[in-house]
Amino acid sequence: MPRLNLDYLDTSNFELRTKARSLGFGRRLYYAEKQALWLKTQISNISDRLKLSTQAELGWQRELNFYQVYARSSELNFFLPHQIIQQPFKFDHDHFEHALILVDARAHFQVMPHQQSITQIRQHLLQAVEPLVCLQELGYIHADLKQEHFVNDQGRVYLLDFEHVQSIYQNGTYELNATPRYMAPELFQGQAKSLQSEVYALGVIFYEWLSGQRLQATDYLDWALLHCQRLKIALPEHLQVFQGLLEDMLRKQKPHRLTDFKAVRSYLMTEIE
Structure with missing residues (x-):
């Protein structure tokens, strides 16, 4: 999949698609129709993140760690084509630490x-x-x-x-x-x-x-x-x-x-x- 330039990520016209009832779990899904990509991030506000349940916070970290450990193996066929963002970045007027970018399927x-x-x-x-x-x-x-x-x-x-x-x-x-x-x-x-x-x-x-x-x-x-x-x-x-x-x-x-x-x-x- 084409890799996104993080310098221009904030102008990529992503739209928030996370269901309202899911926002409290600290995960955000954005969708860019023209690029057909999903951007999956943790909750943006640090003070809000502190209010999350341990289970929700561990869930996001578990998934990100799982991708980081195994996603480079060419023998694994269960990961959707993706890009891992491992550095702080700004998006949609919020600051994030990590993210997964997944092709739309x-x-x-x-x-x-x-x-x-x-x-x-x-x-x-x-x-x-x-x-x-x-x-x-x-x-x-x-x-x-x-x-x-x-x-x-x-x-x-x-x-x-x-x-x-x-x-x-x-x-x-x-x-x-x-x-x-x-x-x-x-x-x-x-x-x-x-x-x-x-x-x-x-x-x-x-x-x-x-x-x-x-x-x-x-x-x-x-x-x-x-x-x-x-x-x-x-x-x-x-x-x-x-x-x-x-x-x-x-x-x-x-x-x-x-x-x-x-x-x-x-x-x-x-x-x-």
């Missing part, structure tokens, strides 16, 4: 499955699994999988938002920072995130995309009852070939679930025709 799951053949759908799902396999092989889980965190740039799928990324070998560290819609049953019971809880989250993403329906619940307790007791998989007749995959990804008992993303990839490659 379309949502991977915006294409509807009813417009595709079984072969195309399988390939679409495989594309989503590949960056997760790469992340797994590096020894990490994303730990915040959502449909909107998968984007497609020039035919390749990438992941967004590594604020919760964690090592697979974190020895049972537990943080209640998951989104209830995608939470595996064991997370509601206080267990730590794992590869299998990630497989469950991906199963929810696949199910909602294939079925064309969003899971519904009213509050945290209702989500817990849904995932731990009530969830039943029902795909349209013409997509029944994916029923077994989803059932194996969404098993309520972790030992009965597909073990990791390599197992998901293997199922798609060997069991779906």
Whole structure:
């Protein structure tokens, strides 16, 4: 991607696109339509930054550190093309210390499955699994999988938002920072995130995309009852070939679930025709 000149960043016509309810977490997303780039920064005001929760501040720093450590490796295929700003700069009349600049990419799951053949759908799902396999092989889980965190740039799928990324070998560290819609049953019971809880989250993403329906619940307790007791998989007749995959990804008992993303990839490659 073309690198931006920081001397002219303040005149690049970026527009703030962060949702109002997200501003309190200390992250700013700006979008420049003509350049098709996202500028992701921390909160600008130091006094406001001091008011942020430790979790929010650590999330931004975790993501930035993760990019800095691994983004230069040509073997990793889960990072969207980007530029890291590692020096103080002025933008939109505010002063920032660090930032990520990301190319603008379309949502991977915006294409509807009813417009595709079984072969195309399988390939679409495989594309989503590949960056997760790469992340797994590096020894990490994303730990915040959502449909909107998968984007497609020039035919390749990438992941967004590594604020919760964690090592697979974190020895049972537990943080209640998951989104209830995608939470595996064991997370509601206080267990730590794992590869299998990630497989469950991906199963929810696949199910909602294939079925064309969003899971519904009213509050945290209702989500817990849904995932731990009530969830039943029902795909349209013409997509029944994916029923077994989803059932194996969404098993309520972790030992009965597909073990990791390599197992998901293997199922798609060997069991779906």
